[in-house]
Amino acid sequence: xxxxxxxxxxxxxxxxxxxxxxxxxxxxxxxxxxxxxxxxxxxxxxxxxxxxxxxxxxxxxxxxxxxxxxxxxxxxxxxxxxxxxxxxxxxxxxxxxxxxxxxxxxxxxxxxxxxxxxxxxxxxxxxxxxxxxxxxxxxxxxxxxxxxxxxxxxxxxxxxxxxxxxxxxxxxxxxxxxxxxxxxxxxxxxxxxxxxxxxxxxxxxxxxxxxxxxxxxxxxxxxxxxxxxxxxxxxxxxxxxxxxxxxxxxxxxxxxxxxxxxxxxxxxxxxxxxxxxxxxxxxxxxxxxxxxxxxxxxxxxxxxxxxxxxxxxxxxxxxx
Amino acid sequence: xxxxxxxxxxxxxxxxxxxxxxxxxxxxxxxxxxxxxxxxxxxxxxxxxxxxxxxxxxxxxxxxxxxxxxxxxxxxxxxxxxxxxxxxxxxxxxxxxxxxxxxxxxxxxxxxxxxxxxxxxxxxxxxxxxxxxxxxxxxxxxxxxxxxxxxxxxxxxxxxxxxxxxxxxxxxxxxxxxxxxxxxxxxxxxxxxxxxxxxxxxxxxxxxxxxxxxxxxxxxxxxxxxxxxxxxxxxxxxxxxxxxxxxxxxxxxxxxxxxxxxxxxxxxxxxxxxxxx
Numbered sequence: 001x002x003x004x005x006x007x008x009x010x011x012x013x014x015x016x017x018x019x020x021x022x023x024x025x026x027x028x029x030x031x032x033x034x035x036x037x038x039x040x041x042x043x044x045x046x047x048x049x050x051x052x053x054x055x056x057x058x059x060x061x062x063x064x065x066x067x068x069x070x071x072x073x074x075x076x077x078x079x080x081x082x083x084x085x086x087x088x089x090x091x092x093x094x095x096x097x098x099x100x101x102x103x104x105x106x107x108x109x110x111x112x113x114x115x116x117x118x119x120x121x122x123x124x125x126x127x128x129x130x131x132x133x134x135x136x137x138x139x140x141x142x143x144x145x146x147x148x149x150x151x152x153x154x155x156x157x158x159x160x161x162x163x164x165x166x167x168x169x170x171x172x173x174x175x176x177x178x179x180x181x182x183x184x185x186x187x188x189x190x191x192x193x194x195x196x197x198x199x200x201x202x203x204x205x206x207x208x209x210x211x212x213x214x215x216x217x218x219x220x221x222x223x224x225x226x227x228x229x230x231x232x233x234x235x236x237x238x239x240x241x242x243x244x245x246x247x248x249x250x251x252x253x254x255x256x257x258x259x260x261x262x263x264x265x266x267x268x269x270x271x272x273x274x275x276x277x278x279x280x281x282x283x284x285x286x287x288x289x290x291x292x293x294x295x296x297x298x299x300x301x302x303x304x305x306x307x308x309x310x311x312x313x314x315x316x317x318x319x320x
Numbered sequence: 321x322x323x324x325x326x327x328x329x330x331x332x333x334x335x336x337x338x339x340x341x342x343x344x345x346x347x348x349x350x351x352x353x354x355x356x357x358x359x360x361x362x363x364x365x366x367x368x369x370x371x372x373x374x375x376x377x378x379x380x381x382x383x384x385x386x387x388x389x390x391x392x393x394x395x396x397x398x399x400x401x402x403x404x405x406x407x408x409x410x411x412x413x414x415x416x417x418x419x420x421x422x423x424x425x426x427x428x429x430x431x432x433x434x435x436x437x438x439x440x441x442x443x444x445x446x447x448x449x450x451x452x453x454x455x456x457x458x459x460x461x462x463x464x465x466x467x468x469x470x471x472x473x474x475x476x477x478x479x480x481x482x483x484x485x486x487x488x489x490x491x492x493x494x495x496x497x498x499x500x501x502x503x504x505x506x507x508x509x510x511x512x513x514x515x516x517x518x519x520x521x522x523x524x525x526x527x528x529x530x531x532x533x534x535x536x537x538x539x540x541x542x543x544x545x546x547x548x549x550x551x552x553x554x555x556x557x558x559x560x561x562x563x564x565x566x567x568x569x570x571x572x573x574x575x576x577x578x579x580x581x582x583x584x585x586x587x588x589x590x591x592x593x594x595x596x597x
Contacts (some may be wrong), residue, residue, distance in 0.1 A: 034419030
């Protein structure tokens with residue numbers, strides 16, 4: 001039993017040199033047909049991502065702002081120097097990392113609990129629970145961000161009046177006036193919206209844990225906790241890692257919620273929002289491109305960390 | 321299962337349903353509050369009022385909301401259609417044929433799926449202004465393919481693996497070419513998977529905010545999420561929260577219904593593409 005993260009056929013492609021001479025007409029035709037069918041999708045994917053990122057790398061080497069396009073000049077890596085020595089970059093990186101770690105950690109625990117309920121619950125409950133869980137997934141991120149912002153806002157919300165009994169909360173508490181309270185609400189909105197996705201991935205992982213192992217452990221007198229830690233979790237490690245990787249990368253790109261809920265005020269700017277603000281608001285194409293490239297590098301580093309550090313195998317072929 | 325355990329599961333189920341519905345219920349409730357009631361500090365409106373809906377459908381905010389609704393539908397449908405057609409051919413090749421480069425295609429889909437959207441926005445913003453695609457439908461449809469195509473390829477490849485391919489071979493034995501077998505036998509079998517993939521891809525496009533807010537400037541192409549982000553009150557003293565809530569409800573409820581109707585398939589589609597045993 002193996003776990004894969006991508007649909008992958010059982011047979012691996014032929015190694016490039018050894019078998020070239022023996023490729024039959026039939027497999028040659030098959031390869032040609034394969035590329036004819038898959039080629040357009042492949043080319044489109046490259047055109048809409050590889051080309052723009054290369055353009056961004058190029059633009060990032062220039063001092064170039066749209067308000068003064070004639071003064072465009074080559075400046076080498078100086079844009080990167082400007083960014084990496086600026087406190088704004090490090091603050092936004094810190095905020096992004098904070099949101100990522102907090103939301104992913106909470107979502108993993110919460111999502112696992114949800115998945116367990118869906119697996120173990122009384123049969124009649126499964127359908128309504130699964131239906132309910134899909135609702136946050138179906139709500140647009142911007143709408144979810146507005147819902148949470150309005151709920152916490154001092155003038156149109158209900159949170160302040162409901163939770164006035166808590167220390168530090170009163171009728172006019174301004175949640176979006178401080179960095180940490182604002183980030184708290186942002187994290188809540190993100191967690192609400194994306195936990196269902198992680199729980200569905202974990203649910204699929206749970207389904208792969210062999211029932212026999214559970215029964216064997218039960219017979220041996222293992223407690224519920226022991227079975228969870230020694231049998232269930234080790235057997236679905238691959239599913240957990242894939243869910244973690246996808247959610248981490250997704251959380252690291254957080255943009256919509258920040259735009260809607262805080263607008264980056266009070267040091268709540270994330271890396272994505274910083275790139276947006278440099279490019280779209282300030283029309284600093286050079287600086288904005290450099291931030292974009294740095295964001296891209298961060299994503300690659302996270303991926304590398306997961307794949308090399310945690311041994312997440314994204315290309316494992318199916319055991320057929 | 322004992323009666324006590326049964327009750328525990330029921331409680332857990334109720335908690336989950338409340339968790340999922342609470343923010344949606346709140347935005348519906350807020351949308352039904354009148355302007356004077358918006359700041360009543362309560363969850364429910366004192367009196368149910370439809371004025372927010374009137375304002376976005378025929379009032380001051382209609383000029384912002386209705387074109388955005390049209391743009392969102394048009395742009396997302398076209399992007400979904402293009403990526404489904406492209407992904408259908410690619411997924412067939414991946415699921416069915418054995419050829420070198422298959423792994424490369426799937427890895428590319430993965431890389432595109434984890435690509436930070438904002439990193440594409442910056443260069444496109446500049447390029448689109450130069451070649452006249454800024455604030456047009458194609459100017460959004462093209463980048464939306466980067467969102468919809470990878471997930472379509474994955475999901476469809478997973479669905480295509482489940483198809484009984486013997487039928488295709490049977491058709492080929494009967495003298496059909498590979499192409500005929502694909503068109504006459506496989507397409508009807510694959511239709512449910514394609515439909516599910518289309519729904520998932522459509523959601524992803526429908527949910528987009530970063531491209532929408534960055535690559536448009538007028539109601540000629542601005543989609544709903546971006547329009548919501550730019551809503552302001554009829555006057556600077558009026559809170560825009562009510563109309564935003566009403567617009568949010570209008571764009572959310574149909575999608576929620578769609579998800580609930582096709583929930584079984586969507587769950588299969590979302591998980592098949594990512595985790596497969």
